[in-house]
Amino acid sequence: MTQSRMYPGTGPDEHTTFAPYSAFDIPADLRELYGRYDVEATARRVRNFRYAEEWMMMIMGGWLATIPELPVKTGLGKIIWETAQAADVLGRRLPELRCGRASVAVSESPNEGFAEFIQRAAEPESPDLTIEKLVGIFGVLKPHLVEVYERTMRETDQIADAPTIELLDDIVRKTRRHLAWGSDVLDTLADTDAKRERRRQRTETLRGLLETCGGVSGELAHA
Amino acid sequence: MKRFIHYDELARDSRFVRQTNLLATVLATLPDDVDKVVEAFWALDPMIGKSVKGTAAEPLYDAYGPAFALVALNEPLRADDPAVKTRLLMRMHGIFAGELQALEGAGRSLWDFPEAPWEFKMNMARQCWDEARHVQIYEKLLHHVGGKVGMFPETTFLFECACADDPAMRVAGVNRGLEGLACDVFRDMIRFADETEDEVMKQAIDYVLADELTHVRFGSEWVKEFTKDDPEYFKRTQEYQRQVDKQFSFGGSRSDRKDAAIPIARADRKEAGFTDEELDELAQLSGEGPSRKTMRAASKIMRERHRERQRKEREATA
Numbered sequence: 191m192t193q194s195r196m197y198p199g200t201g202p203d204e205h206t207t208f209a210p211y212s213a214f215d216i217p218a219d220l221r222e223l224y225g226r227y228d229v230e231a232t233a234r235r236v237r238n239f240r241y242a243e244e245w246m247m248m249i250m251g252g253w254l255a256t257i258p259e260l261p262v263k264t265g266l267g268k269i270i271w272e273t274a275q276a277a278d279v280l281g282r283r284l285p286e287l288r289c290g291r292a293s294v295a296v297s298e299s300p301n302e303g304f305a306e307f308i309q310r311a312a313e314p315e316s317p318d319l320t321i322e323k324l325v326g327i328f329g330v331l332k333p334h335l336v337e338v339y340e341r342t343m344r345e346t347d348q349i350a351d352a353p354t355i356e357l358l359d360d361i362v363r364k365t366r367r368h369l370a371w372g373s374d375v376l377d378t379l380a381d382t383d384a385k386r387e388r389r390r391q392r393t394e395t396l397r398g399l400l401e402t403c404g405g406v407s408g409e410l411a412h413a
Numbered sequence: 414m415k416r417f418i419h420y421d422e423l424a425r426d427s428r429f430v431r432q433t434n435l436l437a438t439v440l441a442t443l444p445d446d447v448d449k450v451v452e453a454f455w456a457l458d459p460m461i462g463k464s465v466k467g468t469a470a471e472p473l474y475d476a477y478g479p480a481f482a483l484v485a486l487n488e489p490l491r492a493d494d495p496a497v498k499t500r501l502l503m504r505m506h507g508i509f510a511g512e513l514q515a516l517e518g519a520g521r522s523l524w525d526f527p528e529a530p531w532e533f534k535m536n537m538a539r540q541c542w543d544e545a546r547h548v549q550i551y552e553k554l555l556h557h558v559g560g561k562v563g564m565f566p567e568t569t570f571l572f573e574c575a576c577a578d579d580p581a582m583r584v585a586g587v588n589r590g591l592e593g594l595a596c597d598v599f600r601d602m603i604r605f606a607d608e609t610e611d612e613v614m615k616q617a618i619d620y621v622l623a624d625e626l627t628h629v630r631f632g633s634e635w636v637k638e639f640t641k642d643d644p645e646y647f648k649r650t651q652e653y654q655r656q657v658d659k660q661f662s663f664g665g666s667r668s669d670r671k672d673a674a675i676p677i678a679r680a681d682r683k684e685a686g687f688t689d690e691e692l693d694e695l696a697q698l699s700g701e702g703p704s705r706k707t708m709r710a711a712s713k714i715m716r717e718r719h720r721e722r723q724r725k726e727r728e729a730t731a
Contacts, residue, residue: 247538252414252524254541255517258424260548260562267516267545270523274538281531295531312414317424 225347232351233287234298235342235407236280241297242308242335242406243277243361246327249312258317262324262375269368276361283357303403310399321379325392328372330400336365338406416525420573423517428563432464434570436482441660445703450711454479455718469564473499478719480712486666487708489674490605501605502560508598509551509562511591514572516544518587526580530638533580536631540588543624550617557613574660581639581650588632590657593682593695595625597667600678626685633686658695664702672705 194207227235250270254263277297284293299305311326339358346354380389404410420434439453454461458479465474473481484496485503494500519540526533552562575586599622606615636654640647662668667675677699679692687695703711 244534247534248523248527249414251520251522251537251541254520255418256414256422256424258426260426260513260552263513263516264545264548266520267541267543267548270520271538271542274535278531278535315414 221348223347223349225351226345227342227347227351229287232346232354233284233289234300236283236287236354237289237293237296237298238300238304238407239335239339239358240277240280240284241299241304242331243273243280244297245308245312246331247273247277249308250327252312253314253323256315256317257320257323259320259375259379262320265371265375269371272364272368276364279357279361283354286353300406300408301403303399304406304408307396307399307403311396321376321385321388322392324372324376324379325389326396328369328376329389329393330396332365332369332372334400334405336362336369339365414524417578418521420569420576423514423569423572425567428561430464430466430468430563430566432566432568433460434568434573435460437568437570437663438660440486440664440666440702441662443664443703445707447707447710447714450483450703450707451714454483454711454715464566468566469502469560470566475723476716477712478715478722480715480719483708483712486663487674487705490601492605492608498559501558502555503565504598504602505551505555505558505560506562506565508595508602509548509555510567511571511595512544512547512551514569514575515587515591515595516541516548518572518576518583518591519544521576522580522583522587525578525583529580533635533638536635540628540631543628547621547624550621554614554617570660574657577653579650581636581646582653584632584635584639585650585654586657588628589636589654589687590661592625592628592632593658593685593687594661594667596622596629596681596685597675597678599625600681601675622681626681629682629685629687655694655698659698659701662699662702664708665700665704666702668699668702669696670700670704673700674705 195204196206198204198206247270250266250273254266254270257263257266281294281296284296285291289296299308311331314322314326339362343355343358343362348355376389380386401410425431436457439457443450443453461479461482462474465471470481473485477484485500488494488496488500490500490504491497519537522529522537523534523541555561571591575583575591577583577586599618602618603615603622606612606618636647636650640650666673667677669677677692677696682692683689
């Protein structure tokens with residue numbers, strides 16, 4: 191009886207008999223190569239995302255002292271930490287995208303308009319402006335980031351850029367929790383028509399600014 | 414949003430009453446002299462009387478006069494003390510307010526120093542979460558022992574003393590001074606919870622203490638990092654920390670003295686990065702205030718003066 195070969199030899203008649211399916215066939219891999227962003231473009235986007243996350247974390251940190259509502263102060267504590275973790279994991283992706291070892295702490299605004307938007311979001315200071323403070327982060331910027339992160343996950347190379355997808359997926363999951371919390375808090379705080387109007391106006395103003403500058407990646411208008 | 418805020422700007426809801434920080438500052442400068450303690454505290458009487466109005470401290474003020482804070486601060490928590498409930502509530506409320514200010518201090522470190530290294534920001538962000546949990550824990554513990562938020566006036570003294578405008582001094586003040594004090598107080602609270610067999614309190618505070626060690630460690634490491642190329646800067650930072658530690662010793666209430674209400678938690682502090690030399694120095698500078706005997710004598714005089722005043726007021730209105 192001829193024994194089947196366990197290991198390939200050097201000639202075409204010396205193949206093994208093992209079925210030739212690849213690891214990607216189990217389960218069937220429907221992903222395709224090629225995405226909208228090359229390495230440089232993804233690195234730039236990651237720096238932009240990191241810029242937004244880092245600034246949100248610093249702004250919320252500053253607000254802890256000037257927000258009078260105790261559950262808001264304590265609720266923000268965890269969100270600050272998770273936002274810092276988001277910035278951190280984005281930073282750690284940068285050296286993997288040929289940005290150099292020192293790039294882990296690099297943030298970059300896509301343009302001056304977005305940097306200006308961030309400063310406008312950070313403006314409210316006095317204790318009677320909790321609504322204005324929270325709208326900037328939970329009503330405008332974080333929802334925008336979820337939208338952009340999800341689009342990035344869909345549009346980038348599904349196999350080659352999978353590490354970016356994985357980290358954004360984790361950030362989005364946590365950010366959705368932040369949004370649910372922020373929305374509950376804002377619904378509670380905006381309990382009169384006048385306060386709801388403040389919420390609406392602030393949302394409209396900041397959304398307008400965000401759209402004008404093109405958002406976190408600077409390309410909102412072209413999306 | 415501006416950088417660096419004044420302690421008066423710490424925002425609170427309508428339950429809170431604020432007390433001037435003068436009381437705690439004065440405590441740190443008092444000598445071991447009964448007359449001088451009486452003189453200093455009696456001068457603060459109008460302010461103390463005003464700040465306790467409508468709080469759970471008002472009956473204490475009525476009974477003891479301006480000295481009630483001395484009585485509460487300088488006596489250790491003992492299960493067999495008839496006034497233990499009041500002392501426990503005051504201490505628990507003070508800790509709750511301290512945690513709130515520590516949360517605000519950590520948050521401001523994120524905003525006030527935007528150019529700080531990323532790892533520093535990560536440490537401060539983590540501390541924000543920890544302090545937020547501590548506020549939640551102490552709010553629950555306050556309820557657990559029968560108290561409520563806002564029942565006593567809050568002094569923003571901890572934030573005032575610890576939140577310097579310089580990053581090395583900020584971490585020296587908040588992370589080594591304030592969090593170091595927290596280690597001492599929490600170790601003593603664990604001792605009390607043990608004595609009263611309060612497992613809920615004991616376990617919760619033990620977790621909080623574990624966090625505080627981490628925060629002190631952040632402070633120890635960042636003071637070194639921020640000042641590493643500048644010995645003069647390091648010296649100034651150490652001097653600042655000495656001042657903070659002196660103020661946070663409340664005239665010897667927190668010290669290594671035999672009569673201290675809160676002993677220095679040496680083992681915990683060593684684990685958190687304090688050296689023996691630093692702990693000896695802390696013991697020395699914190700032990701310089703008035704003794705418990707002096708405080709008791711001063712309290713007695715003020716109580717008598719207060720009663721005499723009340724008697725005269727009653728006669729005048731009769």
